[in-house]
Amino acid sequence: MPEKKAILEKLASVQYPGLERSIVDLKIVDSVETEGERPIITLSMQNDEAFEILRERLADLFGGNVEVRRKAMAKKRDMNYGHTANPNNRAPYAKRVIAVTSGKGGVGKSTVSVNLAVALAQKGFKVGLLDADVYGPNIPRMLGTADEKLRWGENDKIIPSENFGIRIMSVGLTTPTSDTPLVWRSSVAVSALIQFLEDVDWGELDFLVIDMPPGTGDIQLTMAQELPITAGVIVTTPQPVALDDVSRAIMMFKDIHVPIGGLVENMSFFVAPDTGKRYDIFGTGGGEATAKRYDIPFLGQIPLDMQIREFSDSGTPPVAMGDDVQKGYYRTVAENLLAQIL
Numbered sequence: 001m002p003e004k005k006a007i008l009e010k011l012a013s014v015q016y017p018g019l020e021r022s023i024v025d026l027k028i029v030d031s032v033e034t035e036g037e038r039p040i041i042t043l044s045m046q047n048d049e050a051f052e053i054l055r056e057r058l059a060d061l062f063g064g065n066v067e068v069r070r071k072a073m074a075k076k077r078d079m080n081y082g083h084t085a086n087p088n089n090r091a092p093y094a095k096r097v098i099a100v101t102s103g104k105g106g107v108g109k110s111t112v113s114v115n116l117a118v119a120l121a122q123k124g125f126k127v128g129l130l131d132a133d134v135y136g137p138n139i140p141r142m143l144g145t146a147d148e149k150l151r152w153g154e155n156d157k158i159i160p161s162e163n164f165g166i167r168i169m170s171v172g173l174t175t176p177t178s179d180t181p182l183v184w185r186s187s188v189a190v191s192a193l194i195q196f197l198e199d200v201d202w203g204e205l206d207f208l209v210i211d212m213p214p215g216t217g218d219i220q221l222t223m224a225q226e227l228p229i230t231a232g233v234i235v236t237t238p239q240p241v242a243l244d245d246v247s248r249a250i251m252m253f254k255d256i257h258v259p260i261g262g263l264v265e266n267m268s269f270f271v272a273p274d275t276g277k278r279y280d281i282f283g284t285g286g287g288e289a290t291a292k293r294y295d296i297p298f299l300g301q302i303p304l305d306m307q308i309r310e311f312s313d314s315g316t317p318p319v320a321m322g323d324d325v326q327k328g329y330y331r332t333v334a335e336n337l338l339a340q341i342l
Ligand SMILES: Nc1ncnc2c1ncn2[C@@H]1O[C@H](COP(=O)(O)OP(=O)(O)OP(=O)(O)O)[C@@H](O)[C@H]1O
Pocket: 102, 104, 105, 106, 107, 108, 109, 110, 111, 112, 133, 136, 138, 213, 214, 266, 267, 302, 303, 304, 305, 306, 308, 309, 310, 312, 313
């Protein structure tokens, strides 16, 4: 019907809140009907907040004469939420891609990425770790490769750094010093990451682990469109404000069809080194309850531990250099994730 086509064309100009992509692009528009002159638009999405914003945007767009309905996406136990949007595959050398994300900054994404990657390598898998946090690349410091510079191989491909049995690539290797600021438009950041996917000599990988920047922005979305992500791992801390943000991240990934491998709760509790007494600084059970609420697997808890911070800052991942208890936290996360995806 011609008027439906016109409506869809109008919808193509409506962006998903917080993203530079249209709701048509993201396949959120489920159907377009008309009742006389009045369009009836059904959106297939989970995020309440984003839905309300879109309802207002559509009301503005059609001068108030529109009905916006919502079709809740079916809850599924399996790893695919909704239909797969059929992403590109810029990393055909990797059997599985794990994206480590969080709603908020500073919750321990990079620490989890590093130790998860090393834990997988310790199990005998071939693992690459891509630092996609182009504005705050911390991975080289955490793996003791911060002094290395970008090297090109004979095949005109970038040679990744290697340490603790994993291959590593980070924008941090392209800057002269660790405090060089990167003032990049997000489109430039995105092309740098695509180059790291395509022009790094990763070799064959069982796992490509990606440490994402915090939040739910353009880089997350691009990765979801350029790579078939096997599983998103979401890191949170247990306090309610962090859990609000993580809920937004979960909803966004469901809306853009990224399968969620599970939730990791970091800085869960503190064990005093002198007395061994446990303190639940941020409350207890928040992460597990959130995982239940959104029907995603809970992968494990990691306590707030001074040594974990010290190991990480000195370039020696706790899963490699820590004691058995510290190693155990990350190995449990790795095992639980493998149980979801193998
Ligand atoms: N379980 C833990 N116990 C103690 N310190 C931790 C723990 N996890 C992470 N940290 C420390 O907290 C700080 C932030 O962690 P990290 O850099 O991994 O967070 P992030 O989510 O990647 O942050 P950003 O959003 O800035 O990328 C680091 O100094 C790290 O060493």
